[in-house]
Amino acid sequence: MTLISAPRIGIAGITGRLGTLCAEEAGDALVGGLSRTADAQRNITTDPAALAKSCDVVIDVSHASTVPAHATAFAQAGCAWVLGTTGLDQGAQDAVNAAAQHIPVLQAANFSPALTLFLELARQLGAGLPDYDAEILEVHHRQKLDAPSGTALAIGRAVAEGRGVNFEDVARTDQNGRRPDGAIGFASLRGGQIVGEHDLVLMAADEQITLSHRALDRRVFARGALLAARWLAGRPAGLYTMADALKR
Numbered sequence: 001m002t003l004i005s006a007p008r009i010g011i012a013g014i015t016g017r018l019g020t021l022c023a024e025e026a027g028d029a030l031v032g033g034l035s036r037t038a039d040a041q042r043n044i045t046t047d048p049a050a051l052a053k054s055c056d057v058v059i060d061v062s063h064a065s066t067v068p069a070h071a072t073a074f075a076q077a078g079c080a081w082v083l084g085t086t087g088l089d090q091g092a093q094d095a096v097n098a099a100a101q102h103i104p105v106l107q108a109a110n111f112s113p114a115l116t117l118f119l120e121l122a123r124q125l126g127a128g129l130p131d132y133d134a135e136i137l138e139v140h141h142r143q144k145l146d147a148p149s150g151t152a153l154a155i156g157r158a159v160a161e162g163r164g165v166n167f168e169d170v171a172r173t174d175q176n177g178r179r180p181d182g183a184i185g186f187a188s189l190r191g192g193q194i195v196g197e198h199d200l201v202l203m204a205a206d207e208q209i210t211l212s213h214r215a216l217d218r219r220v221f222a223r224g225a226l227l228a229a230r231w232l233a234g235r236p237a238g239l240y241t242m243a244d245a246l247k248r
């Protein structure tokens, strides 16, 4: 393994809300970006393979529909991939898993250090309160395309892991009908310019506990993405998490 001390960084989704901030945080390490509209002056291309050949790691905060093509292009180019895009279907996730056989991939629905620890706490709460009703509320800006958020799903998966149950068997996004025992429920609110709010509530008849995270500035995600990119470049092929990148 040859870690890269100052990796050349590309950004897929460079014109977006988060991609723009990632470009700012990358500074001189930024070599270019990926967009549906090319911009030669900013070295922004429409071709993922072209971007991947010019950098050591790509930070990907674009759109779920681009993930399969990015997986192929980045794997073929041997470029490390920090994937923050959410809303992936199973086919897209399969493409990510396949790419991780060939290149280092760090996939995180949330690049925040505090939210990364939140996931560990959620596992512990799931394990420690197995019979409590677990519900996850997330609130985001009005432009967000996917629901529940990738972070909310990751929190639900952490609770399920703590309980030793299969997440797909217990996840509940349609709150109609009687609440099954052991379900993990989700609710989403969209409005204004909320950056990202997540609450995990565990409820019993005689008490409840709530774990909350509030992202106050989108830059927390950008700084986390850059930390992940600088950690990932040069590592062996595999699928990594934000917790791996934050290990002391």
Ligand SMILES: NC(=O)C1=CN([C@@H]2O[C@H](COP(=O)(O)OP(=O)(O)OC[C@H]3O[C@@H](n4cnc5c(N)ncnc54)[C@H](OP(=O)(O)O)[C@@H]3O)[C@@H](O)[C@H]2O)C=CC1
Residues within 6 Å of the ligand: 012, 013, 014, 015, 016, 017, 018, 019, 034, 035, 036, 037, 061, 062, 063, 064, 065, 066, 083, 084, 085, 086, 087, 108, 109, 110, 111, 112, 150, 221
């Ligand atoms: N992991 C984390 O910490 C975080 C993850 N996210 C996730 O990152 C992603 C981007 O979020 P955000 O920056 O707010 O979104 P934006 O819509 O602002 O940016 C996404 C960019 O992707 C491109 N894009 C949009 N739609 C399509 C499409 N249908 N096909 C191809 N490209 C498209 C656009 O670039 P162009 O028009 O130039 O092609 C757009 O600028 C989302 O999935 C979001 O959930 C967001 C915040 C934090």
Ligand SMILES: O=C(O)C1=N[C@H](C(=O)O)C[C@H](O)C1
Residues within 6 Å of the ligand: 086, 109, 110, 140, 144, 145, 148, 149, 150, 151, 152, 195, 196, 197
């Ligand atoms: O779309 C967003 O803005 C965010 N998306 C991510 C998610 O889906 O969890 C992370 C963060 O909550 C902001």
